[in-house]
Amino acid sequence: MSAEGNLAVLLERRDRIRDWLARQTEHTTFEQKHLDAGTPEQTYWHHGYQSALDDMLKLLTP
Template identity: 50%
Template sequence: MSDSSKVGLLRQRRDNIREWLDEEAPYTEVDQRHLDAHTPERAYWHHGYQAALTDVMAMLALEGEKTDTSGIPT
C-alpha cells in the first residue's frame, strides 16, 4: 500500500469517527473528562490512544515485518 493511500485510509477512519461522535456524543467536544486524573474516562482515553498507535504502527510496518504487539490484550 502506498504512503498516500495509507494516509487516505487514516483520514477516512478519522472522519468516520468524527461523524459518529457528532451524531452519538456531541458533548465530547466540550466535556473533557479524560483530562481528570483517576477517572474511567482517562483510562479509556489512554486505552483507545494506545490501540490507535498500534493500528498505525501495523499499517506503517514494512511488508513482511511484524509489529510487536506483545503485551497488548486481545
C-alpha cells in the first residue's frame, strides 16, 4: 500500500475511535483511571497503545 493509502487508513481508524469515544459516557473524559498504577485500566490502556504501535509499524514497514 502507498504512503497515502497508509495515511488514509490511519486517519479513518483515528476518526472512528474518536466518534466512538464521543458517544461514550462523560466520565471517560475526566476519570483517567488508566493513570493509576496497577489498575486493570492501566493494563488495558498500555495493551491498546502497544497494539496501535504494532499496527503503525505494519503499515510503515515494507
